[in-house]
Structure formats: C-alpha cells, structure tokens
Amino acid sequence: MTNAEPSHTEAFKERFDAIHTNVAKAIKGKPGEIRLALTCMLAEGHLLIDDVPGTGKTSLAKSIARSVEGEMQRIQFTPDLLPTDVTGSMVYNSADSNFVFYPGAVFSNVVLADEINRASPKTQSALLEVMEERQVTVDGKRHPVPRPFVVIATQNPVELDGTYHLPEAQIDRFMMRMSMGYPDQRSEVEIIENHLAGTRPEDLSPVISLSEFEWMIQTAGSIHVASSLQRYVVTIADATRRMDELRLGVSPRGSLAWVRAAQAWAAAKGRNFVSVDDLRELGPFILGHRMLLAPEAELQGVSSTDLVRQTIDEVPIPTVRD
Secondary structure (H helix, E strand, O other): OOOOOHHHHHHHHHHHHHHHHHHHOOOOOOHHHHHHHHHHHHOOOOEEEEOOOOOOHHHHHHHHHHHOOOOEEEEEOOOOOOHHHHHEEEEEEOOOOEEEEEEOOOOOOEEEEEOHHHOOHHHHHHHHHHHHHOEEEEOOEEEEOOOOOEEEEEEOOOOOOOOOOOOHHHHOOOOEEEOOOOOOHHHHHHHHHHHHOOOOHHHOOOOOOHHHHHHHHHHHOOOEOOHHHHHHHHHHHHHHOOOOOEEEOOOHHHHHHHHHHHHHHHHHOOOOEOOHHHHHHHHHHHHHHHOEEOHHHHHOOOOHHHHHHHHHHHOOOOOOOO
C-alpha cells in the first residue's frame, strides 16, 4: 500500500478526535485510556484490560462500538462456559435434514470477553484462532467474522479464586495491555451526574459509519515507518530476549504489533509517518505483557514495564533518514 497522503491523515485525525470526544461523554477522566483503546482497534489488535470491577471496562467497549456504528457482543466467562458458546456450533435442522451453523458471540465487531480468566483453558483457547485469523473453523468449514473485529478482554488482578492463568500464547495475541484505574474526584462526580441524567454508553449516537472506520484502519496501515525505526524496534525486542531478568522476551509478533500500533498512533496525531516518540510512548503497553520475568526478578520486585522503559532508554535513538 502506498504511503498515506497528508490530506488523508488530516481526515483521519478529524474522525479520530470525533470518536474520542464521543466516547469521553460516557467515559469520564480517561482520555489516555480511550486513545489507547481506539489506537489498538485501528491497528486491528486486541486489548487486555487488567483492573478491579467497576472502573468502566464494559462501558468503554460499549461506547466505542456505539460511536462507530458497530455491533457489540458481551461474553461473561465462567467455569462452565463451553467453546461452542464462544465460536458457534452446528445444529441439526429437521426441516431440511441437514446441519446449520449457528454463529457464536464472536461474530461481532467488538467482543467483550468479561473476566476471561474465569473460563477453563479449553474455552480460552477457543478465542485463539479467531483473534489471530479473524475466522472460526467448525467441522472443517471456515466462517469469517465481521470486520473490523476486536476482542476487549478483562480480568480482575485482585480476586484469584476460581480463575485460570492465561497462557503466554494467548496473552501474546493481545496487542495491548492496560488498566483503567480509578477516576479522579471531579470525574467521578461527572459519572454520577451522567447516571442521574440517564446518560449511558448505549445512548451515544454514532459519529462515523462502520465503513469510515474501515477506511481509517486502511489509512493507518499506510503510515510510513522508516527503515531505521524498523531496526530500532527489532533491536529493542532482541535485547529483551537476552535479559537475565527474563525467562521470555518479546516475540516477533510483539515487534509487528508495536509498529502497527505506532502507525495508528501517528495517524491520530495527523502525521503520515511514525516518529521515535510514538514508539517510546506505546512501548510499555505493547511489550510489557509479552515479557515473562525470571523467578529471581519477581522476588526482587522487578516489573516488566520497568524493564521495557529501561531497555528503551538504553538503546540509542536512531536518526530517521528515509
């Protein structure tokens, strides 16, 4: 795809700002988190939100879906949830004497996988194919999900009773990992005012069409990434694979996710090229959850996010010439 024209990125920024403003009507005091979530979706990635209940995770997903005229499905993950509840299944139709595929909840533009770590590993793995391939295979037949498509998964980091650890293979499929955090007092007052006024995420009106959002995704993918920045990304990812504090470094999928997210991040700022600052700002949210700490580092209280920032600071900033 050819590089995006400045006029395209200007139009991209206008639409991005319109979506952001609309979502912010329901999600108070979280402009940075909204920007990250939109960037993730525009880069065709998936988002993992680690936070305690009641901080607006579900409202964020609903608000984004409403703002772009998309369809949203919510899956409440529980120990008795079956893989077919997620992906769909073949059901016998007695009238036609054949089996008909009935789509599961993943056949939507925004899929909220609520408390994903409460489902069994078998059910969690049902998401793996659709997250990576954007399709579901049932009885040997492929069924593509709608585009755009994003999984926003949540998990409670405090309450661990009755939960299953997410395997590294599944965590790596999430482009970003973030937390919402508690709002400040002023924002929390605005949340109460919204509730008393009857303003809910479901009441938001779309500000762009789904086809316009698809155009934004295509435009983000055409943002220029200089060769020197591509090497910069790989150098940092490779450095994490050789760190004594880690058992597992950043995968090639992580490097690619970092570049794709930076493209959408740059376009949201009205630029048709990625800068070093774009990569540095996004690094902790893209790379941190892909790094598995060694036991000694865990005992010393080292965090993967700190290691990301340390590595980024240690690698020389490249001179962008192409």
